[in-house]
Amino acid sequence: MFEVAEAGHKLRASVYKRRAPRVRERLLELQYQLLGKAQFPVLILAHGVEGGGRSETANLLNAWMDPRHIRTHAFGGDEGAPPGKPALWRFWQALPPKGHIGIFVGSWYSEPIERRAWHGMDDDALERSLERIRHFERMLAAEGALILKLWFHLSRKAQDARLDALASDKATAWRVTREQRHQNRHYKRFITAAEAALRETSTAEAPWEIIDGSDDEYRNLAAATLLRDALEARLAGKRPRTAPPPPPPAPPIDRRTLLTSLDYSRRIDDETYDAKLAKYQGQVARRMRSRASAKRPVVVVFEGMDAAGKGSTIRRITGALDARQYRVVPVAAPTDEELAQPYLWRFWRHLPAPGRMAIFDRSWYGRVLVERVEGLVAEADWMRAYHEINDFEDQLVQCGVRVVKFWLAITPAEQLRRFRAREKTPWKRYKITPEDWRNRRKWPAYERAVNDMIERTSTEIAPWHVVATDQKKLARVEVLKALAHALKG
């Protein structure tokens, strides 16, 4: 697939001199349009063989446009993520906000290509890795990102010549690194690995563009022109078509649902409660301090109808822990930095370190619950969220995170009782707002959303624990028991 880029592309100096200023000027205009609208981010991935001009192109784009609105990051394939963080974590942290341009010299492709070339990554592992990348890029595209993937190519011979020329001049010899020499010696292995990766990841929403890197001016103008054209098309409103997400399942025809089928009448007495609470709190405390737990982050998710007791249940967990071990993350209105990023970004930033627990009081499931029911996002957006969420949780579990999810269920009658009680207690009044009453009237819509959510996202690796909370004490014990179990081993 790289042959086309070995045809010895070259621009006459006069052609470059005539065309470059026009492209440059236009790029700058487009950058300001992008910034003014701030509707989507631009992500440029610069990859290729050593000497092909990735860094040089990043420098060129910074010189041709206003560098204050460009974020350039470089990633090597050998760095990996911090302990307990998924491989994509580094890239999430570096994503450009809407209106800005991000240039990634190296990216999520560096690791699979380098591991395939140098460390014998097998077909299955490569395919899994590329599948994850396709999901990630599809999500970015669906969130609006304009993705430009550039591969700067040199034939083996051209690479030889370029490295030799640099090395022979005392003033530039320092530019030739050991890594470059190594890649040059094993050129074929590298190219074969790259080809496999590129072929499988050239998608409608994020195709690869291969650029001959042997002539600087050709390379510069080719990259700049591709960016100009992509920006023009996108600013004119053209978006790539992406595969539509599957619709949610039809509601059951007998109106019986997971939520209605729960037994809400179970109770425990106070004595049993005290004993069991202490027992499971002790288990949670000990297991969080075990040697195995020191290596693993824990993510606990609480979702539930209003007044189902999220707050008081969370306090029974935190009461069993040292304050250093946990962090409660209440999910409130997003900040402007969060709004300028893909939906899941604001949850990635709160992932816990190994040995620590992050307790999410509401979570990424808001998209398929409140945002779906209230019509805050388009149908296509909440429908694709199931898949994105499963993918997110799968990444967490793959890198050792324990993911424990609780749905706190309540009957409408018990909710009503608690709402009324809240209105009567001075320090609980803040917990009851007109919005709560409004949500209550939409009970059937929420119930359907919850059922769909559980059906779609209760996975082998991250199942939902659905807990009836009509008696709060029983619910607390069940939550702590499930959590203690999840922390085992």
Add this chain to the structure above:
Amino acid sequence: MFEVAEAGHKLRASVYKRRAPRVRERLLELQYQLLGKAQFPVLILAHGVEGGGRSETANLLNAWMDPRHIRTHAFGGDEGAPPGKPALWRFWQALPPKGHIGIFVGSWYSEPIERRAWHGMDDDALERSLERIRHFERMLAAEGALILKLWFHLSRKAQDARLDALASDKATAWRVTREQRHQNRHYKRFITAAEAALRETSTAEAPWEIIDGSDDEYRNLAAATLLRDALEARLAGKRPRTAPPPPPPAPPIDRRTLLTSLDYSRRIDDETYDAKLAKYQGQVARRMRSRASAKRPVVVVFEGMDAAGKGSTIRRITGALDARQYRVVPVAAPTDEELAQPYLWRFWRHLPAPGRMAIFDRSWYGRVLVERVEGLVAEADWMRAYHEINDFEDQLVQCGVRVVKFWLAITPAEQLRRFRAREKTPWKRYKITPEDWRNRRKWPAYERAVNDMIERTSTEIAPWHVVATDQKKLARVEVLKALAHALKG
């Protein structure tokens, strides 16, 4: 100093029952006022002896107020900062934004107290550490933070009794940790270290409050009442008086300044330029890759009059590096997350890792340059900034960061020539705005600000390199030479 808290404070149950609901309700009201105004953050430090009830108090405040607007963090004294980051870095990352409450269980006091108690930290080191803390808290207070420092105390006997009681009950035995037993055995050493730290850091803007932790209800109500009173006073507009900063130096009486005394007429020819540029780029490249450099972050600051050539000079540095080694941080308008934090917060978030270089295109010096000249901040705020900046850079240098600062100087005549040239080049037009012409008219005010800045912040450890840029090529060579020198060894 802890004797007062050993008097066996205790509340009758009936008193607690009567007073607690009132304080709780009021705290919640005050929390919502705080959130509504969003003018300042509240920072509660919870310290004390093991068993004194730090964590329990944090839990209580989370239960009594709306926990969605409280950020609880716990810090141990044994964790330290990541490599290449100052000790205070962890705390900067965790600061609550304006309108929110942060509860730190353990804080910047944990390390000095524990090192003093267990690892024989000497008087000088302790004093240096406490001096840094005083500066930090003074800065936080000057930025508006309400700081409440609580020490939960138990006498040796009370601590014995509490730990024994927990340990003897099977249901609570897990709460007694090895650290608690250790502290209990060496109670006196710990208390002596704590006393030294508290005595030296009880300041007007952030005094310590010592609370008897032997009775749960007394402790709860005492902490909640202190918070209520502090919030009430502050929301009513009462701020602690802080020491005023020293005024900037008077201008020299002969009108000769550092900037006017530079020789702007020096030139180099193209051949020398090419040779020297390559030489120093090579040195920078090699030295950034040296073993010594792998352990040290590099922070490069560029400030200068408009059109002095910051961008093109920065590109000569980045052109010598691999894209993975550096990051250019353009200082643009702060985001809302940044505006909700102390001024320096947005620079702390961009500190580079060891082996990496962060190049700041404009920097924290904006406060004493453009913000001073344009009157964007009160005089007291830019006057205290000199000290805060020196303190910031000192922290960087202390933990191994190389700090290199450049002021790019230009004559008014040369600036005018460049402004006109920019207006004529299509892709440079974005670089020249009405604001640039406006700034130019304020030349004398900027010149004074620059002179004050250099006088105040050119320190032994982080000196300013003042470079005349009337010939850009000479300036670039001088910058690269100085940078190469700073990377030596």
